[in-house]
Amino acid sequence: MEWLAEHGSRRKATINDVARLAGVSKKTVSRVINRSPLVREGTRADVNTIIETLGYVPNPQARGLAFRHSFLIGMIYDNPNPQYVVNMQQGILDGLRGSGYDLVVHPCDRNNPDFVREARTFIEHQKLFGVILTPSVSEDTRLARELLDIGCAYVRIASVALDSDDHMLVSHDRLGAIEAARHLCELGHRKVGFIAGREGFRSSVERRAGFEAGLAEFGLELDDAFVAAGDYTFQSGVEAGLELLSRSPRSTAIFAANDEMAAGVMQALRQLGLRAPDAVSVVGYDDFEIAITVWPRLTSIHSPTREIGLRAAHRVLSLDGEEVQADAVTPWIVVRESTGPPPAD
Amino acid sequence: MEWLAEHGSRRKATINDVARLAGVSKKTVSRVINRSPLVREGTRADVNTIIETLGYVPNPQARGLAFRHSFLIGMIYDNPNPQYVVNMQQGILDGLRGSGYDLVVHPCDRNNPDFVREARTFIEHQKLFGVILTPSVSEDTRLARELLDIGCAYVRIASVALDSDDHMLVSHDRLGAIEAARHLCELGHRKVGFIAGREGFRSSVERRAGFEAGLAEFGLELDDAFVAAGDYTFQSGVEAGLELLSRSPRSTAIFAANDEMAAGVMQALRQLGLRAPDAVSVVGYDDFEIAITVWPRLTSIHSPTREIGLRAAHRVLSLDGEEVQADAVTPWIVVRESTGPPPAD
């Protein structure tokens, strides 16, 4: 057993070591590793014992070389919100745990005309087994086509189905936004405003559509006079808020397409000497930490980002058996102090 | 040239293709790839031309197999602040760009007794070329020793030198905290309070030490009656804030060891019907986005996290030539509306 001798740290066992000790060929060991059914139970047990005692772990580089893919999953993102990125990342890692796959991160910029090529280079370079795309890069058709072409497994996370079921994980932003509208309507609001997210983001479209649908349930329409444009940043929320609040008549409630902008609205209220919810109720979307660090704390729509990441990971590894039907996640509302009945007026 | 024929997508060129077309052995191509000086200029140029026209990219799995390491850098972290994680990640990716290395992320939990073994497994499994450790896991001696033992390149990012120069990247939190103290003293504050960060985090110790050093410059000492414990969370900031603000005499300024807690103090002020900076000045640390979403906006200490990440990446790849001396980064203060002169009293 001199190959067990320490030299600095002990040499890592190879498949040959296992094969020799188990008295089989390395091909058989390989079969055991890959759970081939073509191995007798006894043999399998023997080999596993040796693997166990040696603490043998197959070399992913060598396996990857033969398999023509690495044991890496990529997360390609362009969402600038740190909390979204980290939650998603965490969820994906939850889903990857124990699978032998690890996570490589790759931010990108859709405005860069080369970004598709760049992403492709990245994927082909490391020979990723699969990738997970988050909004808004997940909404890019060219990139998805490219992935299909490369033959790389992929899952697109988006607020609406843009691809075949097995490639989609839908976060139903529309339903969340409906909740926001219902909540405000049930409180008695009739003049409700909306601040849109960044142009070209599907989530922005969905959140607006959902909001309108929710209002419709109460016989209301979204009046353009109560709508302002934003780009998901805090600053844009301040500006849109100031604009909406200065209009007359004034809406008694504002639904901002994300928490950052909702926080911006709170800021705008403060600048105008108003406060939520007395003067105006405010609802955000995402339910990130900013929702509870502003005062009053934001009523917001909670989307289980981490859970979504976990599911995306399972899906990209094809771990979820038969459940290859459309996978969708429903957000819910979290009511806090930023919303209340409209002012008596 | 039938090997150039498309079949779905075109087959990727291998080193053999390059060698054949260049009329040299694959070992020579290998030498060119690895910038060996043992290649005649003419030959090198020829080979490079072929590489160019073929768009040949060497397979990292194969290279890794031979080199016994992958072309991956790991980021091991346990800092719960999303913005820190994302900024750091971004910085590391900046530093890795064009190097052919990619980034694998690995969060961990120091409270898990197995976390060192887990990290080691991760590193050995993917045969990482190097890893970057961020606070507070960077402060763990056992993990560092393990890395040395494995022979994996590593860089520890921390607020104080804990290792040999070539393994350290120091973010001088102490200097930042001194700035905070100076700023408050220069505004005329004499009764200043401090909210500590999480126990066991080096940054918390350093920020306190720096704050005390800054006060000392003005002949002041940090009075225990003005100190409260926190754990870097918003909620702990609220609680510590309420506690400090209820003491009598009351400090006229509070330095919280991070922005989250400082935002918590703002919240506490609001609950007590006070406001910054009229009643109490507040200073945070990190200068993350929360510093500008609260009102009044926080005076804070800015630490160039992304820049630190970039340097860490260069260092782990040994890209910075002779500059293997202690690499340190100095934070600076950003003054906003949360600080002002003490109340006339």
Add this chain to the structure above:
DNA sequence: CGCGGAAATGACACCGGTATCATGGTTCTG
């Protein structure tokens, strides 16, 4: 008991690079 076919296993090439060492060609020396 012998035979056929399926199940289990192994020999060997191969994935795409790098390391070692031998070899042929130059240049420098005396």
Add this chain to the structure above:
DNA sequence: CAGAACCATGATACCGGTGTCATTTCCGCG
């Protein structure tokens, strides 16, 4: 101009696994 010293290059093994296909073992059955 021979010989040493060097430089540039290639042949071949090797990194640690998997694929292919041939071979051996096992089993049921006539």
